[in-house]
Amino acid sequence: MLFPTFVFAVFFTVVFFIHWRTERFGLFRKVLLLGASLFFYGWWSWKFALMLLGSALINHQMAVAISASDDPDRRRRLFRWAVAANLLLLVFFKYTRFLFVDVLLPLARPLFVQAGGLDLFADGVDEVIPLIDRIILPVGVSFFTFQALSYVADVYKKTIPPAATSLDFANYLAFFPQLVAGPIVRACDLLPQMERMPGRTTAIEANRAILLILVGLFKKMVVANWLSEHLADRVFAHPEVYCGKDVLLGVYGYTLQIYCDFSAYSDIAIGTALLLGFHFPINFNAPYFAVTLQEFWRRWHISLSSWLRDYLYIPMGGGRCGVWRTRMNLLITFLLGGLWHGAGWTFILWGAFHGFYLSLERIVRGWFGLSEKPSENPSLGWKILGRIWIFHLAAFAWILFRSVDLETVGHVLRQLVVPGTAKLFSARAVLILTIGYLLQYFDGDGCRAVLRRLGRLHYFATAVLAAALLAVILGLAPDGVMPFIYFQF
Amino acid sequence: MVNEMKTLAVSSVEKGLLVFALFSLLLNGVALYKSASLTEHGVLQERLTALASPLKLISEETGLCRLRSGVSGTVGAWLNKKESEELR
Numbered sequence: 001m002l003f004p005t006f007v008f009a010v011f012f013t014v015v016f017f018i019h020w021r022t023e024r025f026g027l028f029r030k031v032l033l034l035g036a037s038l039f040f041y042g043w044w045s046w047k048f049a050l051m052l053l054g055s056a057l058i059n060h061q062m063a064v065a066i067s068a069s070d071d072p073d074r075r076r077r078l079f080r081w082a083v084a085a086n087l088l089l090l091v092f093f094k095y096t097r098f099l100f101v102d103v104l105l106p107l108a109r110p111l112f113v114q115a116g117g118l119d120l121f122a123d124g125v126d127e128v129i130p131l132i133d134r135i136i137l138p139v140g141v142s143f144f145t146f147q148a149l150s151y152v153a154d155v156y157k158k159t160i161p162p163a164a165t166s167l168d169f170a171n172y173l174a175f176f177p178q179l180v181a182g183p184i185v186r187a188c189d190l191l192p193q194m195e196r197m198p199g200r201t202t203a204i205e206a207n208r209a210i211l212l213i214l215v216g217l218f219k220k221m222v223v224a225n226w227l228s229e230h231l232a233d234r235v236f237a238h239p240e241v242y243c244g245k246d247v248l249l250g251v252y253g254y255t256l257q258i259y260c261d262f263s264a265y266s267d268i269a270i271g272t273a274l275l276l277g278f279h280f281p282i283n284f285n286a287p288y289f290a291v292t293l294q295e296f297w298r299r300w301h302i303s304l305s306s307w308l309r310d311y312l313y314i315p316m317g318g319g320r321c322g323v324w325r326t327r328m329n330l331l332i333t334f335l336l337g338g339l340w341h342g343a344g345w346t347f348i349l350w351g352a353f354h355g356f357y358l359s360l361e362r363i364v365r366g367w368f369g370l371s372e373k374p375s376e377n378p379s380l381g382w383k384i385l386g387r388i389w390i391f392h393l394a395a396f397a398w399i400l401f402r403s404v405d406l407e408t409v410g411h412v413l414r415q416l417v418v419p420g421t422a423k424l425f426s427a428r429a430v431l432i433l434t435i436g437y438l439l440q441y442f443d444g445d446g447c448r449a450v451l452r453r454l455g456r457l458h459y460f461a462t463a464v465l466a467a468a469l470l471a472v473i474l475g476l477a478p479d480g481v482m483p484f485i486y487f488q489f
Numbered sequence: 490m491v492n493e494m495k496t497l498a499v500s501s502v503e504k505g506l507l508v509f510a511l512f513s514l515l516l517n518g519v520a521l522y523k524s525a526s527l528t529e530h531g532v533l534q535e536r537l538t539a540l541a542s543p544l545k546l547i548s549e550e551t552g553l554c555r556l557r558s559g560v561s562g563t564v565g566a567w568l569n570k571k572e573s574e575e576l577r
Contacts, residue, residue, distance in 0.1 A: 006521070013510055020499050206497040206505065226568065275502065428568060459497060459505040467512035468556060474517060475560030478569040 001043040002484075003268045004221050011040065012272060015176075019276055023200050030167050030197065033175075040176035041139075048138040051089075056170035058085060059148040063155040063162040063169075079156040083149060090145045097132050098343030140180035142340055144173055146307055151187040153311055160188050168194045175278070177269040181262070181484055183283035183303035190278065198277025206459075207451050209274035210466050214473065215442045216267030219260040220484070221477035223436045227257035229478065230432075231424055236402050239411040243420025247412055249429060254402045255395040256436035259287065262301070263443065265484045286440035288394065291386025292365075293357050296394060299443075308337050326362070331355035341401070346409060350400040357393065516556055518548025 001008050015036045022029045042049035062082035069075050091099070105125065112121035151169070154160045163169035171194045178185055235242055235250025242250065266283035273280050287300035297305045309318075313333040319326040331352065338351020403409040442450065457465070497505070514521070522545035525537035548554040 006524070009510075009513075013506065016506060017503065020503060200499045204497050204499060204502050206502045210509075222568075275506075277499075432568075459501045460508055463505040463508035464512055467509050467516055470513055471516040471557040472560050474520065475557040476565045476568060 001040050003265065003272075004217055007043075011036075016275060020200060026197065027167075030171055030194075034167060034171050037171070037174040037176040037179060041174065041179060044139055045136075051138065052144060052174055053170060055086075055089065055144065055148060056173045057166055058082075059152055059173070060163060060166045060169040063152050066152070066156050067162045075156060079152060082152040086145050086149050086152070090141060093135060093137050093141050095339075095343045096135055100128065100132055102343075102345065143182050143184055144179060146184050146304075146340075147173055147187070150184070150307060150311060151191075154187055160191070163187075163191055164195050175273070177273040177276075177278075178280065181265045181269075182301070183266050183269065183280055184307050185280050185303065186307075189281060193278050204277060205274050207457070207462060208447050209271040210462065211442075211447045211451060212267040212271035212274070214466060214469050215439070215447070216264040216271065217470070218264075218473050218476075219267065219436075219439055220264035221473055223432055223439065224257045224261035224264060225478055226428075226432050227253040227260070227436060231429060232257050232402065234424065236404075236408065236412065239408065239415045242415055242424070243422060244416050244418045245420070245422035246424045247415045247418075249422065249424050251395050251399055251412070251416075252433055253429075255288075255391070255398050256433055258398060258401075259284070260436050260439060261484055267442075282444055284440075285444040286446075288391045288437065289387060289440060290390050291383055293354065293361055293390060293393060296390055297354075297358070304337070304340070308333050312336060327359040330358050330362075334358065345406055346400050346403050349406075349409075350397055353397050353400060512553075514544050515548050515551065515553045517554075518544035518546075519554040520557060521545070 001011060018032055022032060038049045038053065041052055059082060062078055066075050066078045109121060112118055155162050168191065172187060172191045231250050231253030235247055239247055263284040270280045283301060283303050285299040285302065287296050290296035290299050313329055316329045317325055318329060334351040334355030335348060338347045341347045399412050400409055403412060522538065522541040525541040528534045528537055
């Protein structure tokens with residue numbers, strides 16, 4: 001079930017009224033919310049909905065067992081089992097093909113050739129690959145697996161107690177607004193809300209929720225879909241037929257498309273959760289306004305970057321173990337961050353590029369004695385230069401991310417310097433790219449600032465205005481519904 | 490009830506959502522009918538068009554459909570027109 005569809009609108013309206021009208025039936029209400037989340041997920045596949053439920057039950061039982069034990073060895077053992085179980089689920093569905101086709105086969109082939117068993121090798125490959133191709137990637141598996149991992153780790157570190165009941169944990173893990181594409185909400189943020197469940201006395205930030213949803217719909221349906229259809233998909237599908245200016249436009253297009261697409265999902269997720277009385281932390285905060293890459297990662301997919309920092313980078317030693325170890329930790333963290341996005345060398349290279357550049361940035365900052373927060377630097381010129389540089393750096397890295405393989409990366413980079421007449425350049429392209437960039441002003445507290453300027457509105461006026469704006473967005477959007485980019489992760 | 494800007498009582502949000510849903514249906518009645526008629530021939534299509542036809546009628550009679558069709562026919566059409574340039 002996709003957010004910008006009529007089916008989701010009907011589903012959400014029904015869930016909204018049941019959720020708020022069943023306050024007196026505490027347990028029933030929780031069961032209903034879980035049922036709604038499983039229905040939302042089961043819209044794709046009921047088998048995977050059951051798998052999600054199984055994952056929730058196993059993780060919760062492991063967390064309870066970890067929490068109940070005083071023996072450090074047993075706790076550690078249980079924690080490792082829980083981590084292994086989650087990673088196994090992720091690796092099986094997401095990385096089996098990559099590990100077999102892109103890693104194992106190239107390594108094994110020379111051995112078979114040397115032993116004269118090339119026919120045997122070819123037969124084996126022919127038999128195994130169709131089996132691997134039958135593995136379907138469950139939508140959002142990377143997101144809910146990371147949520148489960150953080151929960152088990154937090155219970156192990158005694159940062160949080162285990163959930164009061166399996167039902168509360170299942171509601172936390174499967175909560176439909178953020179289930180398939182994040183944000184990766186931590187148990188310490190959402191679990192207490194699930195246990196308590198918002199009551200009718202809850203004051204809802206309704207205007208913020210509505211604005212977030214409308215901005216999200218505009219970002220996705222108008223801007224991201226346009227950039228995808230008219231620029232990015234064309235250039236990345238056949239880079240060889242475009243000149244340098246068009247390829248550059250395609251790269252800019254994808255840079256803003258991925259921001260508008262992914263932040264749109266987060267906006268709608270935060271907005272729908274708010275309407276149900278649940279609060280999520282922000283996931284984007286104007287990433288292309290960053291003046292260093294470190295700052296970019298504090299603004300882009302914040303829930304993932306903070307997850308990687310807290311559960312990977314810091315446990316590996318973070319920045320406390322000397323210069324070289326810190327650089328290595330950064331590189332490993334971003335390599336794995338890249339791999340989290342997709343099973344392919346292009347994603348690994350994308351992660352490596354970010355990890356490498358972040359290390360470089362630290363070195364340069366050390367040389368010049370620059371501040372950790374350069375955006376607070378008063379120099380406007382420096383800020384503008386920094387923003388332009390980081391935008392282009394991120395755009396360059398997105399070439400690795402967007403290309404289907406390394407060959408396409410090569411094509412795109414080669415075509416960037418090919419002269420010719422731009423075919424994709426138009427007033428529309430400039431307009432949409434500019435709007436896509438400026439939409440970052442709504443991130444973070446931007447929505448609240450807009451609401452402050454709008455002033456007081458009667459709920460009836462808000463509802464009519466929102467309906468009118470929705471009609472305008474639908475009028476501007478092309479026909480059809482495109483899935484969100486992050487669904488594939 | 491006047492919105493306190495930051496937050497709203499649940500009852501107001503409920504009423505607001507109902508108003509929003511009603512107006513959204515009326516503003517998009519014609520488009521909903523069109524979508525329903527484009528679904529695969531069969532019982533589902535018949536039921537969906539039967540549900541959407543009163544919405545379409547009210548939407549047309551009240552003129553509320555003009556907002557979306559106006560935007561779609563002007564800015565939307567300009568924005569989403571296909572370039573003459575096609576991939577070779």
